[in-house]
Amino acid sequence: MVGDIKHIVVIQSLFDEDKKTGAELYNDTIRMQIEYMQAQNIKMTHSFHNVEDKEALIEILKYYGANSPYIQGGIVIHLEIHGLENLEGLILKNRSIINWEEVSDLFREININTCNKLYVTMATCYGRYLYKGVDPKKKSPYSGYISASQEVTTGEVMEDFTLLFQSLIESSNLVKSYLELEEKGSNFYYKDSERIFEENFQSVRAKLLIDKNLKNEILKEAIEESKRAGKPIPDEEMGNYIFEKALLDIYNLHSNAFKFDC
The missing domain is CATH 1.10.287 (Helix Hairpins)
Incomplete structure (x- = not known):
């Protein structure tokens, strides 16, 4: 089913002065709930990476790209990284920058090899602009993503993603978990890549007609x-x-x- 998940990867790259929300979410919710509450026959894999800079982020995503042919089932990559105010990409712990096109290219290999089963969640201001990295001539870099279109607070990140991952680990389905979060009310929203394409194409079509x-x-x-x-x-x-x-x-x-x- 769309949104079924077997693997969770958390990648954090936050400034020194920031609360380490990625580590907290991983240790207190994801790891604990999977290890102590999930039945053995449905137990998810999980991992956490704290990266310093763009090169380290690229290395981690390339690692998952290289291993993605052996990944069975859906995978969530959760990013705890600041979004740029100019909406062009992400800014990492050491203030290095990676643009959306570069991020999307790294995701693409994982998504192709998992047969469109990569999902991205972002505790990131302006994360919705990940869509700017899509190249319509190439395969979709993800099946769908959860993000925000505006600035988000640390409190929102912790509350919403704690609820999301608690529900995900119980249900094993990201879309179902997001719908539960949506009912509560949230500044984060889910979009699948095909719907983004349809919306963008209709917008482009309207412009071309005139x-x-x-x-x-x-x-x-x-x-x-x-x-x-x-x-x-x-x-x-x-x-x-x-x-x-x-x-x-x-x-x-x-x-x-x-x-x-x-």
Whole structure:
């Protein structure tokens, strides 16, 4: 099922003056509940990493990428890292920066090898902008993620993610656990990658429909092709059809990002 989880990975990279919410969440909730409350036959794997800088984060994600072909079942990677105010990525403990495209590329290998079973949760201000790292010509880097679109407080992080992971460890399903959190009221929300694609494509489509220059370029190309083939030159009605067909072709090409052969 979508959202079923067998593995939890927590990665923390917080400033010296910060409360270490990732370590607290891992030690007091995730590790304790899995080890002492989960039945042996459904026991999840779990791990914690405290990283200093961008290079260490890359190394950890590459490690999971290299081992992802052997990971059975869904995996959650939970990030306790600050988000940049300019919405371009993450800032780590030593103030080094990694942009969303770099993060997404590292996630992509894990998601492909787990057959679209990577889920990302982020105790991160402006984490929703992870979507900016998506390349529609490449496979989706994650099945879905939980994040915030604004600044979040330490209290929100601890309260909401404690509830989320308690529920996840009980139910083994991240989507179900998020829906319980949503009922309580939260500034964190869940989005799956396919829905993000649909929303973005419709937004782009709307802009393209009013972009006369682009529409004329597509029509011009169709006219030249018709001339070369000795076919009638498209009129306005046919031009509109050609433009819609071009948009559909783009849609079908990019939708391959969500098709996984496994």
